[in-house]
């Protein structure tokens with residue numbers, strides 16, 4: 001059921017009886033933390049609706065009220081798809097967002113502060129879920145840009161480590177600063193007492209992290225697709241190329257990246273799965289183009 005939470009206290013008392021009626025925001029959640037990573041990227045946390053259940057890797061629609069209609073003054077919710085970056089067990093919800101300067105939503109969303117409210121439609125969906133994959137030995141998470149978000153959830157999901165012996169996360173961005181959210185998150189897993197207790201001490205040693213940049217100098221340069229084609233990525237990681245018997249994969253990036261990598265995985269013999277038909281890999285767009 002959809003929750004309705006008022007944005008503001010509408011229990012008018014004598015003092016504010018004259019004040020104009022304040023808007024009621026449907027499905028409101030309160031911002032509890034905001035962090036800006038670059039001039040194009042930020043992350044934030046919000047309260048979680050008590051009724052919301054989701055699988056790590058899924059996305060929901062979130063947003064703000066749009067501008068009032070010039071004639072009627074009516075406002076409509078302005079919603080966009082967002083991967084939930086926090087794991088399914090977390091008490092709050094985390095999101096990792098782009099800032100598009102003329103973007104209808106993110107031109108405003110980038111200014112949210114602790115205590116503000118956003119709209120969150122509690123209907124999680126998505127293909128980047130463990131249920132869509134057959135059992136395997138090694139899982140690959142392939143991301144570009146904000147496509148890291150669903151993997152921020154899955155890297156903190158106990159099932160990821162229960163199901164696989166090895167977890168490889170690749171993240172390709174234009175600039176080094178765009179890798180920081182992911183790098184810090186992965187580093188923080190080492191000291192995460194709860195996860196080390198629940199999953200097992202040293203669970204994070206299963207992770208192999210492979211960040212690359214394409215337009216700014218960093219420790220590893222190049223698109224992950226090119227680095228796989230040349231064999232450099234496999235040599236760096238000390239693993240064999242993917243095969244359908246042992247390897248499972250999830251892809252989340254821009255459309256061209258998704259299509260190119262999908263074709264490569266098919267060449268390795270992997271087949272695309274779905275919730276209703278689990279196979280070897282799954283794909284989701286990081287944004288619509």
Ligand SMILES: Cc1cc2nc3c(=O)[nH]c(=O)nc-3n(C[C@H](O)[C@H](O)[C@H](O)COP(=O)(O)OP(=O)(O)OC[C@H]3O[C@@H](n4cnc5c(N)ncnc54)[C@H](O)[C@@H]3O)c2cc1C
Pocket residue numbers: 059080081082083084096097098100102103104105106107145146149150284285286287288289
């Ligand atoms: C399944 C799904 C999950 C998504 N999850 C996330 C998420 O976790 N974090 C997130 O920031 N966005 C995510 N998006 C994109 C998001 O829905 C919005 O497009 C984004 O918030 C920008 O909204 P906007 O209204 O400001 O601009 P829009 O009008 O939506 O987009 C304007 C343009 O900005 C570019 N753009 C949009 N989103 C991105 C992005 N994420 N990275 C780089 N360029 C982009 C595109 O060129 C687009 O045409 C997701 C999209 C889909 C389909």
Ligand SMILES: NC(=O)c1ccc[n+]([C@@H]2O[C@H](COP(=O)([O-])OP(=O)(O)OC[C@H]3O[C@@H](n4cnc5c(N)ncnc54)[C@H](OP(=O)(O)O)[C@@H]3O)[C@@H](O)[C@H]2O)c1
Pocket residue numbers: 040144145146172173174175213214215223224225226253254256257258260
């Ligand atoms: N990132 C920025 O600094 C920046 C700044 C201003 C505006 N923008 C705009 O924002 C939008 C999104 O930019 P973004 O950087 O977030 O995302 P993006 O363009 O999707 O690029 C993210 C990363 O994916 C790589 N990539 C793209 N296609 C690929 C493919 N087919 N195979 C493998 N890797 C691939 C890119 O490498 P390549 O670099 O080789 O393409 C880049 O490293 C673009 O329209 C861009 O013009 C971005």
